[in-house]
Amino acid sequence: MRIIRIILVTIVTTLVIFLIVSNNAYAIEEYDLGKVPDKTLLEEIGTLFRTIPESEINKIELSQRPDPVIINETRQFLNDLEKECIQKANQYQLRNTETKIKTKLNLLKQFNILEPLVTKLDTQVSEFTTLCVSESEFNREKLRIDSILSNDLQFKKYNAVADGSLTCNIEISQSITSDYKLFNTSYAVLKTYNDSIISRYNQLVVDDIALSENTSKLSKRNNDIGQITSKVIEDQKLLDLKIRTAVAEKNKYYEELGINYAALTKQSVLSLEETKKELDSSEIAIGLSLDDGETWMLTKDSDELFRYFSLLKNNKDKVDEIKQTTTLYDQRSEDIKSSLAQKVALNLVLEVYALEVDRNNYEITINNEKRQNFATISETHRLLAEERKELNRYYLNNSSTLNSTLSNCAVDSETEFNKYKIQYDALNSDFKKYIDDTFKVNLSQKELTVMTDVKSVSNTEPQLVFTVASKLSAIITQMTSCTKDQNLDILISSEPVSTVTISGVGGFGFEVDGNDSLSKSLNDIQSLSASEMPFNRIDINYYFSKLNENILESFQEETLGIQTILLSPINTWTQDVTTKKDSYVTYNCVDNNWVRSTERTIIKVEDGICRNVDVQAISIFDAENKTAIPELLKSNINNLISERQFKLFGTCQTN
Amino acid sequence: MSNKLKIINMFSTVIKLFSPGVMILTLFFMFSYIGVFIEEDNLLLLIGGFKNPLIVISFYLLANFTGWIISIYIFKLKSIFNSTASELIFPIISYFIIVLFQLGYYIFLFKYLTGIQIYQLDVLFSKELSLNIRNSLIMMIFSSILISALFNIYLIFASRGSRKPKVQSSPGMENNEINTTTASTFENSISI
Numbered sequence: 001m002r003i004i005r006i007i008l009v010t011i012v013t014t015l016v017i018f019l020i021v022s023n024n025a026y027a028i029e030e031y032d033l034g035k036v037p038d039k040t041l042l043e044e045i046g047t048l049f050r051t052i053p054e055s056e057i058n059k060i061e062l063s064q065r066p067d068p069v070i071i072n073e074t075r076q077f078l079n080d081l082e083k084e085c086i087q088k089a090n091q092y093q094l095r096n097t098e099t100k101i102k103t104k105l106n107l108l109k110q111f112n113i114l115e116p117l118v119t120k121l122d123t124q125v126s127e128f129t130t131l132c133v134s135e136s137e138f139n140r141e142k143l144r145i146d147s148i149l150s151n152d153l154q155f156k157k158y159n160a161v162a163d164g165s166l167t168c169n170i171e172i173s174q175s176i177t178s179d180y181k182l183f184n185t186s187y188a189v190l191k192t193y194n195d196s197i198i199s200r201y202n203q204l205v206v207d208d209i210a211l212s213e214n215t216s217k218l219s220k221r222n223n224d225i226g227q228i229t230s231k232v233i234e235d236q237k238l239l240d241l242k243i244r245t246a247v248a249e250k251n252k253y254y255e256e257l258g259i260n261y262a263a264l265t266k267q268s269v270l271s272l273e274e275t276k277k278e279l280d281s282s283e284i285a286i287g288l289s290l291d292d293g294e295t296w297m298l299t300k301d302s303d304e305l306f307r308y309f310s311l312l313k314n315n316k317d318k319v320d321e322i323k324q325t326t327t328l329y330d331q332r333s334e335d336i337k338s339s340l341a342q343k344v345a346l347n348l349v350l351e352v353y354a355l356e357v358d359r360n361n362y363e364i365t366i367n368n369e370k371r372q373n374f375a376t377i378s379e380t381h382r383l384l385a386e387e388r389k390e391l392n393r394y395y396l397n398n399s400s401t402l403n404s405t406l407s408n409c410a411v412d413s414e415t416e417f418n419k420y421k422i423q424y425d426a427l428n429s430d431f432k433k434y435i436d437d438t439f440k441v442n443l444s445q446k447e448l449t450v451m452t453d454v455k456s457v458s459n460t461e462p463q464l465v466f467t468v469a470s471k472l473s474a475i476i477t478q479m480t481s482c483t484k485d486q487n488l489d490i491l492i493s494s495e496p497v498s499t500v501t502i503s504g505v506g507g508f509g510f511e512v513d514g515n516d517s518l519s520k521s522l523n524d525i526q527s528l529s530a531s532e533m534p535f536n537r538i539d540i541n542y543y544f545s546k547l548n549e550n551i552l553e554s555f556q557e558e559t560l561g562i563q564t565i566l567l568s569p570i571n572t573w574t575q576d577v578t579t580k581k582d583s584y585v586t587y588n589c590v591d592n593n594w595v596r597s598t599e600r601t602i603i604k605v606e607d608g609i610c611r612n613v614d615v616q617a618i619s620i621f622d623a624e625n626k627t628a629i630p631e632l633l634k635s636n637i638n639n640l641i642s643e644r645q646f647k648l649f650g651t652c653q654t655n
Numbered sequence: 656m657s658n659k660l661k662i663i664n665m666f667s668t669v670i671k672l673f674s675p676g677v678m679i680l681t682l683f684f685m686f687s688y689i690g691v692f693i694e695e696d697n698l699l700l701l702i703g704g705f706k707n708p709l710i711v712i713s714f715y716l717l718a719n720f721t722g723w724i725i726s727i728y729i730f731k732l733k734s735i736f737n738s739t740a741s742e743l744i745f746p747i748i749s750y751f752i753i754v755l756f757q758l759g760y761y762i763f764l765f766k767y768l769t770g771i772q773i774y775q776l777d778v779l780f781s782k783e784l785s786l787n788i789r790n791s792l793i794m795m796i797f798s799s800i801l802i803s804a805l806f807n808i809y810l811i812f813a814s815r816g817s818r819k820p821k822v823q824s825s826p827g828m829e830n831n832e833i834n835t836t837t838a839s840t841f842e843n844s845i846s847i
Binding site: 286287288289290292293296302306309310319323 | 696698699701702706768769770771775776777778779780781782783784
């Protein structure tokens, strides 16, 4: 029993390990088979790198020079990249590792001998990283969507709103708007990625079909060639028969020639080879042929030759017969030659067809191998594409729920807003004015648009409409009910009476040429005078007299000498001050209802916008050196104030 | 009249050009026939009348010499070498005609003696015989060229020698001399 248990545990453990490993393997295969950077390339690069002479490496600038451990480092980074890809690390991590690898590869690219291999590896790394980044991005966006969809409580509410069993409220509208945006943003990314996976799978299918069609075409061509070849072989057989017949006839004519010659002379006839042999070896001197060299007669000397010629002359009929037979013999020889030539041509045709069949078979084998490879890859892609299609369907269903929820929320928000809008429209003009003024201050621009433009409600996000409706509801409640002793002042009109523009200065700066201590003293006096002012903004004359007094105390009758003082006004500004007449109406609460009681008017001063004014500095120089410093400064500051019409000393303020 | 004279002159030149060929062939045929006469075998004409090639070659050379001499002295060949162009062209043409006549003679003779055309017959010789035939033919051809060249050179110089006084004479005299030469040629042609 103990052994059986041990075996069972071993089997289960093996299965679990196998499943984990196969899942991981599947994860790698997802990045398209063969796309993982080929590490053997790096090994080849390493082998070549080690062959580069040190002198050549040392020619490169130190900062750009690859060190001996560069291959190991690159290998390590490649392993990191793969690991990060499998672990679905974020895109920044992946890109960072890719940059590290590329930096190393760029150093190696400097050597011409390594350049092609490094470029290849570089491309593979880029493709792999892009794929991993897409996968990482896909997972990130999937997690976001899943986190939205996994909030069951919230999703139940969305479903309820979508099917109309629950009315949308401001909380639901806020969450649905946010979730809908997040969902759609993430879904757009997922869809792009899914589409690319599906399109890749479709491309594989298209390629597979193209290969299949090509194979069918080649097979058909092979069949056609088979039929043509059969016909050619038949023709060859016919030719063989023709040649055999011609050879037989030729032999017959040859025999006839021998007989004809025998009729002329008792001497036997010989073939060309035999004649040559006889001429070379024996006493025979002359060979003669009347049939184009087919058969030969031999003569020892001129006497015999002359006798032979005499025979020819006296046996003209036989000579004619020989000529005729020779013609027939030649014709058969020509027939045989032509048939042999045809046979050679047919053999050539057969060889050409055989070559084509071989080529086609080779291509068919390659196609089949590719298709088998496709079958493996496309199965992986098909599973992935199916999974992604399923996921897409699931997300589309949820997207439609969210969409319906949002649409219903928009309808509900519009209904809610219209309910309060009707109440608002029923209010009197004073209350409407009060609400409008309050909203102008409290509502955002978008909310104000909802309030002022009824048509915009249907196009505005429901949560915003709900917000406006809620604010409107609160203020309308205030307008329609009240508690005892409560008053309400409503501004019903505001008219400007007059507007005055005032100018002011924040102080004066002194800079004595070549005399820093005098500059410092004058500036200290200015700061002291400013700090003694009781208000932030005060009449310029009050400040001026105080400044004069302080300067006089310090310098009395002292003159300037050859020095020049640069007098510059600091922080000069202008501002429009408007006097307004505001009319208010007071409502008192009587029996929980607002009752208009008194109307009053208030005169109010309203400060306008502060505008900075640039005033040029004045250069003070006493050529005759007769005037004392206080007197000199007094007259110049006075001139400046009257010229620029400064009324106030201090900073510009708005109420 | 002038045209007629020109035609007659041209005809006479052609006859003169053909004369060495005709004369050499006629003489060679006559010499060959001596052998036929001795042996009483017409077919000997195919090998020049005698079985011994040296005799045949000797008669051939003799026929060449005699033929040229007869042509020069009877047909006044000198008169056709009246310009540099004719000195270049006429020797070549006359030799070409000699060869042509001899080939024609042999083809005709073969047909006449054997009853078959020469080109209908294929012939193979033993090494020794083919060597002998080749040597004989080379000797005959070169000797024929040599003899022809010698006589032509002689004719060129002889014609130039006869033209020499015309160059030294006054322009007025030159015209008369030309007329005389033309008249002489015409007279010679008539005499043929």
